[in-house]
Amino acid sequence: MINLVKLGAAILDKLTGALLIQAKGGPVSETDDNAAPDYGNAPNFSALGLTAMPYPETEDGHAEGIVVEVPGLDGAIIGGRDTRTAKIVGNLKPGDTVVHSTGPEQAAQLQLKEKKRQAVLRTIGTNGKDVAIVLDGRNDKVQVIAFGQMFEMTPSGVSIVEKGGAAILMGGGVVRLLGTVVLGGSTPIAPVHSGFGPSAPSPGVFVGI
Numbered sequence: 001m002i003n004l005v006k007l008g009a010a011i012l013d014k015l016t017g018a019l020l021i022q023a024k025g026g027p028v029s030e031t032d033d034n035a036a037p038d039y040g041n042a043p044n045f046s047a048l049g050l051t052a053m054p055y056p057e058t059e060d061g062h063a064e065g066i067v068v069e070v071p072g073l074d075g076a077i078i079g080g081r082d083t084r085t086a087k088i089v090g091n092l093k094p095g096d097t098v099v100h101s102t103g104p105e106q107a108a109q110l111q112l113k114e115k116k117r118q119a120v121l122r123t124i125g126t127n128g129k130d131v132a133i134v135l136d137g138r139n140d141k142v143q144v145i146a147f148g149q150m151f152e153m154t155p156s157g158v159s160i161v162e163k164g165g166a167a168i169l170m171g172g173g174v175v176r177l178l179g180t181v182v183l184g185g186s187t188p189i190a191p192v193h194s195g196f197g198p199s200a201p202s203p204g205v206f207v208g209i
Helices: 083-091
Strands: 002-012 020-025 039-044 063-068 076-082 097-100 108-113 118-124 132-134 141-146 150-156 156-162 167-171 175-180 181-183 187-194 199-209
Touching: 020 063, 039 076, 076 083, 083 097
Parallel strands: 181 199
Antiparallel strands: 002 020, 002 063, 020 039, 063 076, 097 108, 108 118, 118 132, 132 141, 141 150, 150 156, 156 167, 167 175, 187 199
């Protein structure tokens, strides 16, 4: 027997520590009059190496599961979905795969993009903006992007850029420093002279304490 049920609260099995998910009987939607049995806290049989705890029911909906009845168990969950996270499908292209958290915001994601040849580890910062690590095979770059700042590696070099405009650019055996440079401390106290005369300071370079 195979049934479609609502997935509710989850607990850990006291003996094995494995995930048990409440598989509630009854209609799974307002248009479905077929009541499935209530399986109580059912074991979850998902893919090896993948464990997901469903998000609790809210006014926006609930997670659903496929339960099969097997010898020795009242029921076992062999699959699940949550239509509250369906918006993530709109960003997928043929061949793409996404692993994401099960809450309504999908706040943490691993995006694997076939055509773009990208692997993206993404979350959402407290400011509501993306924090991401991007492995980009199409454009031959690795990026860490967060809080208006970026670290990037390409075949031609490495760059670190901060939101205030300062940057370290490295390539071809040359290091370029952009912005005000303070040597020997965090607080600038005097300009560093270029050596071309007592009145020829190096622009933007200071001795610090």
